[in-house]
Amino acid sequence: MLMLITYDVSVTTSDGRRRLRNIAKVCLDYGTRVQNSVFECEVTPAQFVELKNELLCIYDSDEDSLRFYYLGKKGREKVEHFGAKAVIDPHNSTLIL
Amino acid sequence: MLMLITYDVSVTTSDGRRRLRNIAKVCLDYGTRVQNSVFECEVTPAQFVELKNELLCIYDSDEDSLRFYYLGKKGREKVEHFGAKAVIDPHNSTLIL
Numbered sequence: 001m002l003m004l005i006t007y008d009v010s011v012t013t014s015d016g017r018r019r020l021r022n023i024a025k026v027c028l029d030y031g032t033r034v035q036n037s038v039f040e041c042e043v044t045p046a047q048f049v050e051l052k053n054e055l056l057c058i059y060d061s062d063e064d065s066l067r068f069y070y071l072g073k074k075g076r077e078k079v080e081h082f083g084a085k086a087v088i089d090p091h092n093s094t095l096i097l
Numbered sequence: 098m099l100m101l102i103t104y105d106v107s108v109t110t111s112d113g114r115r116r117l118r119n120i121a122k123v124c125l126d127y128g129t130r131v132q133n134s135v136f137e138c139e140v141t142p143a144q145f146v147e148l149k150n151e152l153l154c155i156y157d158s159d160e161d162s163l164r165f166y167y168l169g170k171k172g173r174e175k176v177e178h179f180g181a182k183a184v185i186d187p188h189n190s191t192l193i194l
Contacts, residue, residue, distance in 0.1 A: 004101070004166060006103060006131075006132055006135045007132070008132040008133050008181075010181075034103075034162075034164060035103055035104070035105040035134070035162050035164065036105050036134075037132070037133075037134065037135075038103045038134075038135075038164070056179060059179065059180055060180070061179065061180045061181070062180075062181060063180075063181055064180045064181055065131075065132055065178070065179070065180045065181045066178070066179040066180050067131060067132065067135070067176060067177065067178050067179075068176070068177040068179075069101060069166065069168065069175055069176055070175040070176075071166065071168075071175075072175075078166055078167040078168070078169075079164060079165070079166055079167075080164065080165040081162070081163070081164050082153060082156065082158065082162070082163040082164075082165075083156055083157070083158045083159075083160075083161045083162045083163050084105075084107075084158070084159060084160055084161060084162045
């Protein structure tokens with residue numbers, strides 16, 4: 001299933017910048033960065049539980065915002081991209097446009 | 098239907114910062130800001146065409162990235178929010194948590 005993860009992390013402190021790096025790193029273990037703070041992750045329900053738990057261990061609930069969107073099995077049909085930073089889809093080896 | 102709009106706008110120039118302000122302004126006409134660069138818009142298909150056309154007139158296809166996600170009629174059931182910046186849902190007058 002395709003999950004979309006978006007986040008706002010406060011980067012006014014070095015702690016915040018560290019959290020931002022660590023959140024991005026975890027998301028990249030499971031998926032693709034499609035914008036600076038937006039990741040698409042093709043995962044099983046079990047992998048999603050792992051991914052979510054890892055992110056919830058890193059983020060600061062007072063400072064940061066994390067959102068998860070369930071796009072489902074046909075998630076890639078629900079996305080339209082315009083402009084810069086088209087990304088390689090590792091599942092199809094084609095550009096998402 | 099619920100549409101999710103995410104964008105990365107290059108803000109290295111004053112033109113970029115102006116585009117960012119204008120894109121946010123248009124999105125706010127149709128929906129709710131849930132993160133800095135993420136909007137949720139409850140729109141009809143006709144409104145979505147208008148909204149998309151307005152954004153495509155503002156953005157710079159070489160510099161900026163715009164993504165549209167179709168979350169559908171039960172879109173609000175597909176979202177999980179954690180942390181700061183929980184937002185008021187104008188349709189239910191309740192916090193999305």
